[in-house]
Structure formats: structure tokens, C-alpha cells
Amino acid sequence: MSGPDAHEERPFDARVVVLHVLARVRGGERLAPTLRSELARIAERHDRAYVTDVAYGVLRWEIALDAALRPRLDAPERLPPRVRDVLLAGTYERLVRxxxxxxxxxxxxxxxxxxxxxEQGLAGLVNAVLRRVELGPVNGDEALALPGWLADEFRALLGAEHATSAARGMLESEPLWLSVLGREATALLEADGARVLAGPVPGSIAVRAPIPLPTLAAYRQGLVQAQNPASLAVVHACAVRRDERVLDLCGGNAIKAAGLAARGARVTSVELDAAISEAGRRNLERLGLQVEHVVADLRHTPDLPPAPIVLLDAPCSGTGTLRGHPEIKARVTPAAIESLARLQARLLDTAAALTEVGGKLVYAVCALTTAEGPHQIDAFLRRHPDFVAETPTLPLETHPAGAGRVILPTEGLDGFFVASLRRSA
Ligand SMILES: C[S@@+](CC[C@H](N)C(=O)[O-])C[C@H]1O[C@@H](n2cnc3c(N)ncnc32)[C@H](O)[C@@H]1O
Structure with missing residues (x-):
């Protein structure tokens, strides 16, 4: 193994980088950007792959790994955090990897x-524990992959069987999903040595590339963007026509705005956070797409003309994205979900006011809780009798959830709740 090390005079050790990544995430950072910054300093591809797999693996499997370790430790809560992470990572590596x-x-x-x-005196303990630890059965027991209350949420939304596949799906790794926005993308990716497979949604591909995404020619030339197929499916659900006006509310990094603009729609993307809006503008510039950007707080209706298509991709708990963002599991709380549901309700009221009569409001959240999904839409329909729910047209298998549909987070997909609401008067 080669490259930089946290302890300068010692040879590089990918395991030390794993511990560093985990410590940063324990300190409140998000895994994906933390990992990106650490990987950028690692020379060897196999080291980057190892650090990625073990850091994700520990956070995805943490509940199961912790349950396996506890009976082997006298006072698990007194262990130094770094040694606890060594035990989790060693157990993951031995039993899962x-x-x-x-x-x-x-x-x-x-x-x-x-x-x-x-901490050196704990080497003997680590040795003894790692040799003996055994993983309990995870199959069928989503409580080992999710906090108990969240497993209950999954069951309430999806039913027992789908909740189990959803929870298990969160433990798997996922490919690099790209959306293709320009022709020649696949040829350029293959010329860079990437393996390209068709994704489950038109316009989506799964890529195994030998070099990081930003260095691929197809990315640099603005022909692809990173996007989960479930997120692209939400763009399909908008069913925009060429030159049609679309309001992309809570536009974020403009990932969905790009898909809408690539289909010829005239998009106005509205986002609260000016820095995020600017990142979205840069993404679209790289892709060579035109979108109007507005910075506004959508808890109040901005001075914009209503549109025939309105997409509200609301801020949410992210509980449908635990595979890609496993750190959310340890952070999200029932209270946070209640507060997000209140915010979503206000944003939905704004979105309703911005939908033309006869127009369509698409509501999407990458969350798998009833409060952010079917209950939210039931309450919306009670407040807005001028709207009726239609079945959203999603180009992949979905499951009914109240007046909307759920995309299950299996086979590398993110979990989404999507509702399509038509304004009748
Ligand atoms: C799920 S993300 C949107 C992702 C984006 N649609 C995309 O596909 O790239 C939700 C966004 O809502 C924004 N947001 C949160 N509260 C808001 C508010 N009151 N008004 C407008 N945007 C808000 C957040 O900053 C965040 O970027």
C-alpha cells in the first residue's frame, strides 16, 4: 500500500484512513464528501476501493456489528471511540467482507x-474479541440494520415483507449510477476503460470506472451526471413537453432540473440556500443546459407566475437513501421527522399556489416514513379540495402507499415516495 499517512514517518495504511474517515463522520460530517476528500489523497485504486468499502460497510452494518460485539465486551461504553471503530471495522472485514x-x-x-x-494496551482485547466474534442472523430481521423505531416506520409504510427487503437493501453496496444527458457518453466512458451497463430507468447507466468520476471525459464534457435511477424516475414522472414551463421547487444542486431542461422544458429552479443554488448553476453550466435560478424561502409564495408542471422535491429525512448515506441512521429522530413533515406541508401549500388550474404538482421525497409520504398527501388533499391525486407515471416497479407510490430501495435504487396531484379548479 502506498500514499500519504496520518502518521507521517510510517508507511501508508488504508486502515488508518478508514479510522480517520469514521472519526470525522462521528464528529458530525457527512460520509460521502468526507470520503471524497480523503480518497483524493490516496494514490492506489485498490486502496481507495478498500477504504470506501470498509467505511461504508461499518456505517451500514453498525447496528448488527455492535450487537455482535456487545456480549464479548465487559464495558463497551468505556472503550475509546477509535478502538470501538477498530472492533467494528475488524468485525465487518472478517464476517461481512x-x-x-x-x-x-x-x-x-x-x-x-x-x-x-x-490505547496500545487494548491490543490483546481487540485480538481476543475479533477472533471470537460471530454475527447474529440478519436475514429477515431489519431491526439489526435499522434503529427499531425506523424499522417500525418501514413496516407501517411498506408492510412486513417489503420492509424487510428495504432494510436488507440498505446493507448492499451500489454501483456508480449516471444519467446520460448527451450522446457519445457511453463511447467516451468505454474509451476511458469504464464498464457500462444499462440501468433500470431509461437514460440511466451503471458504471464501473477505473478513475474517479470528475476525471472521466464524459463527465468533463458535460454528457453525464451522477444520479440514482430513482431520482431520474421522478423526472420521468413530471412528463414534461418541449418548451413547457416547469417550476423546480427546492431545486438543490439542480440534478432534477438538469433532467427536465435536457427534455426541452423551460425550467425555473427555486432554492433557499444561495450556495447550493450556485452549485446547481455550475452543474448546469458544465452540462450546457439553461435554467433560471431563483433564491427564495418557499415557506412563503414567491412572486412567480403559476406553471403547468410543478415539481416539489422537498427536504426530507433521507431515510430512503441509507445505503448511500448510512450516517443518517444514527442521526435521524422521530422528532426531526415531525418537524420535516410540518415544513413539507408548508412547502406543499406554496407549490399548490404555484400550480396552474389543470396543471400537475409532483411531490417527491427520498424518505420512507408515513408522515412524509401518504399521511402528508392525505392531509394536503383535505386542505386542497381543488386537487385530485393521480397515479404517478414512474418507469419502474413501484408499490402503492396511500395516494402515492413508493420506489423500494433495493438493487441499488434509492427509496422514494412520489405523488402526482392534478389541480382541477
Ligand atoms: C431534496 S433537496 C433537493 C434536491 C434537488 N431537487 C435535486 O434534484 O438536485 C431539498 C432542497 O430543499 C431546500 N430547501 C429547504 N428548505 C427550503 C425552503 N424553505 N425554501 C426553499 N428551499 C428549501 C434545501 O436547501 C435542499 O437543497
Missing amino acids: ATPDHAAVHAWVDVVKRGPER
């Missing part, structure tokens, strides 16, 4: 021996 026992145990014990002096 199936690295041969002696290699995984030996390498992690070595990290403790070379770590801070006050």
Missing part, C-alpha cells in the same frame, strides 16, 4: 499497537 480471519484480525490488532500509547 470475508477477509481471511488471520489477515483481518492481525492487521487491525497491528493498527491498535501502532496507535496512541494509551
Whole structure:
């Protein structure tokens, strides 16, 4: 292994980078950008792949790994956080990644021996625990992959069987999903040595590339953007026509705005956060697409003409994206979901006011809770008798959830709730 090390005079050790990434995430950072910044300093592709897999793996499997470790420890809560992460990572590597026992145990014990002096004395404990730990059965028990209350939420929204597949789906890795916005993309990706497979939604591809996304020619030439197929499916649900006016509310990084603009729509993207709106503007500039940007707080109706198509991609708990953002599991709370649901209701009222008579309001959240999904739409329809729910036209398999549909987070998809609301008067 080669590259930089946190301890400068020592040889590079990818395991030390894993611990550094986990410490930053424990400190409140998000996993994906933290990992990106650390990976940018690692020379070897196999080291980058290892750090990515173990950092994601620990956070995805943490509840199951923790349950396996607790009976082997006298006082788990007194362990230094770094040693706890060593135990989680070693257990993940040995039992989930199936690295041969002696290699995984030996390498992690070595990290403790070379770590801070006050932790070196725990090397014997780490060795004994990692050799004996066994993983309990995860199959069928989503409580091991999710906090208990969230597993209950999944069951309430999806029913027992789909809740189990959803929870299990969150433990898997996912490919690099790209949306294709320009011809020649696949040829350019393949010329860069990437393997390209068709995705489950038209315009979506799964890519295995030997070099990071920003260095791929297809990316630099603005022909692709990173986007989960479920997110692209929401663009399909808008069913925009060429030259049609679309309001993209809560436009964020303009990922969906790009899909709408690429289909020829005249898009106005409205976002609260000026820095995020600017990132969206840069994304569209790279893609060579035109979108009007407005910075506004949509808890109040902005001075914009109503449109025939309105997309509200509302801020949400992100509980449909736990595979890609596993750190959310330890952070999201029932109280946060209640408060997000109140915000979504206000944003929906604004979106309703901005929908033309006869027009369509598409509501989407990458969340799998009833409060942000079917209950939200039931309450909306009670407040707005001038709207009726239609079945959203999504180009993949979905499941009914009240007046909307759910995309299950399996096979690398993000989980989404989508509703389509037609203004009749
Ligand atoms: C789910 S993200 C949108 C993602 C975006 N549609 C895309 O596809 O790239 C939700 C966005 O809503 C924005 N937001 C939160 N509260 C808002 C408010 N009161 N008014 C407008 N935007 C808001 C957040 O800053 C965030 O960017």
C-alpha cells in the first residue's frame, strides 16, 4: 500500500484512513464528501476501493456489528471511540467482507499497537474479541440494520415483507449510477476503460470506472451526471413537453432540473440556500443546459407566475437513501421527522399556489416514513379540495402507499415516495 499517512514517518495504511474517515463522520460530517476528500489523497485504486468499502460497510452494518460485539465486551461504553471503530471495522472485514480471519484480525490488532500509547494496551482485547466474534442472523430481521423505531416506520409504510427487503437493501453496496444527458457518453466512458451497463430507468447507466468520476471525459464534457435511477424516475414522472414551463421547487444542486431542461422544458429552479443554488448553476453550466435560478424561502409564495408542471422535491429525512448515506441512521429522530413533515406541508401549500388550474404538482421525497409520504398527501388533499391525486407515471416497479407510490430501495435504487396531484379548479 502506498500514499500519504496520518502518521507521517510510517508507511501508508488504508486502515488508518478508514479510522480517520469514521472519526470525522462521528464528529458530525457527512460520509460521502468526507470520503471524497480523503480518497483524493490516496494514490492506489485498490486502496481507495478498500477504504470506501470498509467505511461504508461499518456505517451500514453498525447496528448488527455492535450487537455482535456487545456480549464479548465487559464495558463497551468505556472503550475509546477509535478502538470501538477498530472492533467494528475488524468485525465487518472478517464476517461481512470475508477477509481471511488471520489477515483481518492481525492487521487491525497491528493498527491498535501502532496507535496512541494509551490505547496500545487494548491490543490483546481487540485480538481476543475479533477472533471470537460471530454475527447474529440478519436475514429477515431489519431491526439489526435499522434503529427499531425506523424499522417500525418501514413496516407501517411498506408492510412486513417489503420492509424487510428495504432494510436488507440498505446493507448492499451500489454501483456508480449516471444519467446520460448527451450522446457519445457511453463511447467516451468505454474509451476511458469504464464498464457500462444499462440501468433500470431509461437514460440511466451503471458504471464501473477505473478513475474517479470528475476525471472521466464524459463527465468533463458535460454528457453525464451522477444520479440514482430513482431520482431520474421522478423526472420521468413530471412528463414534461418541449418548451413547457416547469417550476423546480427546492431545486438543490439542480440534478432534477438538469433532467427536465435536457427534455426541452423551460425550467425555473427555486432554492433557499444561495450556495447550493450556485452549485446547481455550475452543474448546469458544465452540462450546457439553461435554467433560471431563483433564491427564495418557499415557506412563503414567491412572486412567480403559476406553471403547468410543478415539481416539489422537498427536504426530507433521507431515510430512503441509507445505503448511500448510512450516517443518517444514527442521526435521524422521530422528532426531526415531525418537524420535516410540518415544513413539507408548508412547502406543499406554496407549490399548490404555484400550480396552474389543470396543471400537475409532483411531490417527491427520498424518505420512507408515513408522515412524509401518504399521511402528508392525505392531509394536503383535505386542505386542497381543488386537487385530485393521480397515479404517478414512474418507469419502474413501484408499490402503492396511500395516494402515492413508493420506489423500494433495493438493487441499488434509492427509496422514494412520489405523488402526482392534478389541480382541477
Ligand atoms: C431534496 S433537496 C433537493 C434536491 C434537488 N431537487 C435535486 O434534484 O438536485 C431539498 C432542497 O430543499 C431546500 N430547501 C429547504 N428548505 C427550503 C425552503 N424553505 N425554501 C426553499 N428551499 C428549501 C434545501 O436547501 C435542499 O437543497
